[in-house]
Amino acid sequence: MSLKHGLLGLLQYGSMTGYELDKAFKSSLSFFWQAKTSQIYRELDAMEGKGWLISQRIFQQEKPNKRVYTITDVGKRELRNWLPSPEGDIADAMGVRSGFLMRVFFGGEMSNQEALALLRAYRKKCLESRDALLAAHDAMAEYGPMVKDDRTAKFWNMTLAYGEAFHRAGLEWAEQSIAFLEEEQP
Amino acid sequence: MSLKHGLLGLLQYGSMTGYELDKAFKSSLSFFWQAKTSQIYRELDAMEGKGWLISQRIFQQEKPNKRVYTITDVGKRELRNWLPSPEGDIADAMGVRSGFLMRVFFGGEMSNQEALALLRAYRKKCLESRDALLAAHDAMAEYGPMVKDDRTAKFWNMTLAYGEAFHRAGLEWAEQSIAFLEEEQP
DNA sequence: TTAATCATGTAACACGTTACATGATTGC
């Protein structure tokens, strides 16, 4: 239920349209949770059915009509109860699920060239995803002042620190593994 | 398709029953890919439909009947083609999907006590999941000698190194974050 | 003139999770 609760969390900061939620989600939460636009709309629909939020249609003449979502008291209570009861999530918090590692595991079936190409592509992605983290950093710096208590911002920074630590670990692993394969076959 | 290809990979080492595959998967691949027993049976079924493997029923009088799966040439080709073409997987190789971090991100809505409890539960899981890594290490040490070329074992160890690096990063992050919250409110 | 942005979705499919069922044998 993390996606639903992520959306609830964002709506606590203010009412938004699906489109705005999608952008807010992608700019600030997407480095630890990815969601497609179409899925966000579906979830919002389901959440309205549960009474966690209400929506109002806004008719516009210049732009397409839109729908503004507002969190309800039921929704706030739901979020409040969900936050400190992470039984399941903690269980697989350490659990990676990586198709990439699946390929590495069976790397023995590939040539050294192919395996190296795989690892180099991974390293490239690592470097690129640095940008996503920096973007999240900027987004938080932008929205941070809008939140009254700076305690909120501290938790945001904690997740950023997590992202950075894992990013660093991935990059270092890639460098070492590439070096290892390179000295295998010159 | 990583689960299907993981199963194909295991079947390259030898024919196995669903039950054995489930155990092999859980002991060696589960630290980077988790799958439920029921899902494995469903996937095996689908894979047989694609012609990637064939199964033979074995009737036993002492124990329940079983079904032995064998990879076909089509399956071997499929695996061989899949391994070095990771476009999609590389794209989200760096992408964590963590319900735990979702909770941390909105930690400002919790009390310091609750947030600390969350982080301490995470640290505890970290320490426990060390065992899963060690188990994977043992499993690889056990199966390693059975594989003719030790190149295979090298890739296994690479994935283990990845697991260890990320484990370490997670633990360090947890320690720091806990310390940070503790000095906030004594 | 082409692409991007605004703003909304639907449909189908793939993959993952939970709960349940069966029934013998082996070890404490």
Place this chain on the structure above:
DNA sequence: GCAATCATGTAACGTGTTACATGATTAA
């Protein structure tokens, strides 16, 4: 006597992905 292991699944549900559709406005 009770739990665990062996060995197989089915059914329902929840979540994530892909492909597609609409149609105006604004910036390169």
